[in-house]
Amino acid sequence: MTETAGVGRDPEAVSRFVEHFAAQLVEAGLQRMPARVFAALLASDSGILTSAELGEQLQISPAAVSGAVRYLAQVHMVSREREPGSRRERYRVHSNQWYEALTNRNAIIKRWEDALREGVVGLGADTPAGSRLAETLAFFEFMEGEIEAMMERWRVHRDKTFGQA
Amino acid sequence: MTETAGVGRDPEAVSRFVEHFAAQLVEAGLQRMPARVFAALLASDSGILTSAELGEQLQISPAAVSGAVRYLAQVHMVSREREPGSRRERYRVHSNQWYEALTNRNAIIKRWEDALREGVVGLGADTPAGSRLAETLAFFEFMEGEIEAMMERWRVHRDKTFGQA
DNA sequence: CGCTTCCTTCAGAAATTTGTGAAGTTAAGG
DNA sequence: CCTTAACTTCACAAATTTCTGAAGGAAGCG
Numbered sequence: 068m069t070e071t072a073g074v075g076r077d078p079e080a081v082s083r084f085v086e087h088f089a090a091q092l093v094e095a096g097l098q099r100m101p102a103r104v105f106a107a108l109l110a111s112d113s114g115i116l117t118s119a120e121l122g123e124q125l126q127i128s129p130a131a132v133s134g135a136v137r138y139l140a141q142v143h144m145v146s147r148e149r150e151p152g153s154r155r156e157r158y159r160v161h162s163n164q165w166y167e168a169l170t171n172r173n174a175i176i177k178r179w180e181d182a183l184r185e186g187v188v189g190l191g192a193d194t195p196a197g198s199r200l201a202e203t204l205a206f207f208e209f210m211e212g213e214i215e216a217m218m219e220r221w222r223v224h225r226d227k228t229f230g231q232a
Numbered sequence: 233m234t235e236t237a238g239v240g241r242d243p244e245a246v247s248r249f250v251e252h253f254a255a256q257l258v259e260a261g262l263q264r265m266p267a268r269v270f271a272a273l274l275a276s277d278s279g280i281l282t283s284a285e286l287g288e289q290l291q292i293s294p295a296a297v298s299g300a301v302r303y304l305a306q307v308h309m310v311s312r313e314r315e316p317g318s319r320r321e322r323y324r325v326h327s328n329q330w331y332e333a334l335t336n337r338n339a340i341i342k343r344w345e346d347a348l349r350e351g352v353v354g355l356g357a358d359t360p361a362g363s364r365l366a367e368t369l370a371f372f373e374f375m376e377g378e379i380e381a382m383m384e385r386w387r388v389h390r391d392k393t394f395g396q397a
Numbered sequence: 398c399g400c401t402t403c404c405t406t407c408a409g410a411a412a413t414t415t416g417t418g419a420a421g422t423t424a425a426g427g
Numbered sequence: 428c429c430t431t432a433a434c435t436t437c438a439c440a441a442a443t444t445t446c447t448g449a450a451g452g453a454a455g456c457g
Contacts, residue, residue: 076361080354084365088347095340096261100416109368110351112360118434128417133435154424154433162364165371175260182253186275189245195277196241199327200249202394203274206330209389213382221374229367264445283404293447298405319403319454 081110085125100127100135105144108160115148115159143167163225166218173211180207241277249275250290265292265300270309273325280313280324308332328390331383338376345372 085106092102103125108116116124121132136158139145144164148157183204190197250271257267268290273281281289286297301323304310309329313322348369355362 076355076359084347084351084354088344088351091340091343091347094343098415109364110355110361114360114364129434130418130436131416134416137435152425154431156434162367163371165368175256178256178259179253182249182256186249186253189249190241190275194241195279196275199274199279202327202390203330205390205393206328206386209386210382213385217375217378217382220378221371224374225367225370228370294404295406295448296446299446302405317455319401321404 076112082124084110098135098138100131101138101144103127104132104135104158105139105160108145108158114161115157117150117155117157119155121158142171144171169214169218173214176207176211180204183207246275247289263300263303265296266303266309268292269297269300269323270304270325273310273323279326280322282315282320282322284320286323307336309336334379334383338379341372341376345369348372 085103088109089099089102089106092105093099097105104121107121107124108114118129118132118136121127121136122129125132136145136147139158140147144167145158145160148159150157183200186200187197187204190200192198192201250268253274254264254267254271257270258264262270269286272286272289273279283294283297283301286292286301287294290297301310301312304323305312309332310323310325313324315322348365351365352362352369355365357363357366
């Protein structure tokens with residue numbers, strides 16, 4: 068049995084994982100198509116799939132693939148590569164791309180912090196509401212630094228467990 | 233000017249913060265009404281508002297308040313209190329309720345982990361895809377423990393900065 | 398024990414989001 | 428250059444979500 072990349076192995080098992088995991092991502096706030104595309108990439112052996120492969124495996128139109136990938140690239144959850152000497156585009160997920168995704172999450176928290184800072188000023192730092200906002204702000208600022216350190220510890224831990232990347 | 237609790241101070245500034253912060257929460261995946269209700273509570277002096285106050289301040293129907301609060305209570309972002317001897321219900325936010333919200337986030341990650349574990353088995357731990365899933369799984373498991381420790385450090389840091397709770 | 402107040406549930410209208418087909422654009426290959 | 432393969436953009440139909448008004452309880456208060 069020759070295998071068209073990505074749908075080799077047990078298509079049943081792959082699909083089961085892709086849909087299940089994508090559903091969890093959706094529940095966490097991701098849109099359906101980006102979630103499915105991302106899960107499909109995670110579940111592929113090479114970590115790389117072309118637009119056509121994604122469309123076929125997930126039964127969606129090229130337009131849907133395009134939209135999903137644009138979003139995923141924007142938030143750094145996949146990278147796009149131009150296969151040299153071909154008009155096929157390849158989309159790749161790195162197993163450590165989660166850091167990027169988290170970093171992106173950080174950008175969201177940064178905007179929360181901005182809103183909170185404005186709130187503290189607007190409501191008055193000396194009011195009960197203002198000080199609640201200030202404490203909330205302090206929490207996020209604390210988290211920011213911690214996450215940085217945490218990532219570093221993870222890298223060490225991973226290298227010990229899985230061998231250097 | 234006597235003040236109906238919650239809309240004292242500068243209603244302009246309050247509203248500006250509420251809508252701005254709520255918008256950020258929405259962008260992070262929260263639904264609009266829960267986001268607005270939560271922001272309104274955060275911005276109130278007592279951290280407590282009644283259903284009527286929320287409805288008036290946010291210009292939404294009692295039904296909308298009800299729905300929003302039900303959701304927020306479910307994910308532990310607010311608690312509901314029955315004002316004794318009254319049919320008014322009061323909704324409260326604790327400034328440290330973010331931990332709860334994060335803990336709730338943890339529940340989501342737990343389900344990610346479940347899906348990943350199944351994926352590792354389904355695709356085969358010895359396949360490239362399987363090992364990618366396994367590494368991803370390890371990352372989340374690592375995070376879980378770290379977050380626990382981080383919260384503890386935050387509590388210490390907060391007590392030093394803000395005085396005991 | 399009935400009245401009143403407040404909250405909830407529910408059906409449906411309105412708005413938003415989602416995914417598609419079709420047309421458009423870019424770039425490889427003859 | 429022209430052709431053709433591949434991705435993208437766009438307008439729209441369908442599905443979903445969101446919020447409301449109205450009806451339906453529960454619980455204090457007289």
